[in-house]
Amino acid sequence: MHHQFGKGTSLHFDDWRVERNQHYLLLGSSGSGKSTLLHHISGLLKPTNGNIYLNGIDIYSLSERELDTFRGRYIGIVFQRPHLIKSLTIGQNLLLAQGMAGYKSDIKRIKEVLSSLDIREKFKSSTEELSQGQLQRVSIARAVINRPKLLIADEPTSSLDDLNTESVMELLLQQSVLNKTTLVVATHDQRIKHFFTNTFQL
Numbered sequence: 001m002h003h004q005f006g007k008g009t010s011l012h013f014d015d016w017r018v019e020r021n022q023h024y025l026l027l028g029s030s031g032s033g034k035s036t037l038l039h040h041i042s043g044l045l046k047p048t049n050g051n052i053y054l055n056g057i058d059i060y061s062l063s064e065r066e067l068d069t070f071r072g073r074y075i076g077i078v079f080q081r082p083h084l085i086k087s088l089t090i091g092q093n094l095l096l097a098q099g100m101a102g103y104k105s106d107i108k109r110i111k112e113v114l115s116s117l118d119i120r121e122k123f124k125s126s127t128e129e130l131s132q133g134q135l136q137r138v139s140i141a142r143a144v145i146n147r148p149k150l151l152i153a154d155e156p157t158s159s160l161d162d163l164n165t166e167s168v169m170e171l172l173l174q175q176s177v178l179n180k181t182t183l184v185v186a187t188h189d190q191r192i193k194h195f196f197t198n199t200f201q202l
């Protein structure tokens with residue numbers, strides 16, 4: 001696969017096959033193209049050449065609208081920062097994620113996911129009432145709420161101390177097992193290497 005940014009950087013990626021329910025670490029130094037590749041596989045950036053198949057579907061053959069729904073249903077993304085909507089409660093943020101994927105509201109599911117992340121009591125709280133660690137849990141909750149096939153995390157630990165790094169990694173692995181989701185974590189953080197047997201080096 002290949003990506004060309006205008007007349008600037010040209011990136012080449014070897015073929016990468018990701019097996020269902022496995023955990024993968026995407027490693028590469030700064031500028032090697034980790035975020036670009038994550039954008040490709042998240043359905044956010046069409047590669048200049050090459051295809052991305054998820055569940056047998058060539059995702060960039062979908063219309064923009066179909067791809068939006070597909071992404072909401074099958075791909076969960078944990079960004080470095082939570083990106084929650086401040087004017088909504090935690091519960092409402094998760095309801096929105098269900099709606100965006102074309103699903104009906106399922107409050108039982110929301111409470112179940114919040115419980116599994118130990119923040120069930122924050123359902124009615126506003127985002128300002130939560131600590132950074134709790135917000136990161138909400139962001140993991142939002143990523144798994146629709147039981148995606150693929151859970152992607154971009155540098156989830158680079159700004160965390162050692163203790164929080166361990167705990168976020170344990171949560172991501174636990175949630176991927178609980179929701180039967182393939183996990184892909186991109187990082188240059190050597191501290192989390194030992195959590196993975198599968199690595200893809202850029």
Ligand SMILES: Nc1ncnc2c1ncn2[C@@H]1O[C@H](COP(=O)(O)OP(=O)(O)OP(=O)(O)O)[C@@H](O)[C@H]1O
Nearest residue numbers: 005008009028029030031032033034035036037188
């Ligand atoms: N929108 C863009 N326009 C032009 N060049 C870009 C664009 N996005 C990324 N690049 C270039 O592509 C290369 C890869 O960038 P990318 O962000 O994918 O790397 P990365 O491995 O995620 O880096 P980091 O670990 O520093 O976040 C870099 O040289 C970057 O300058």
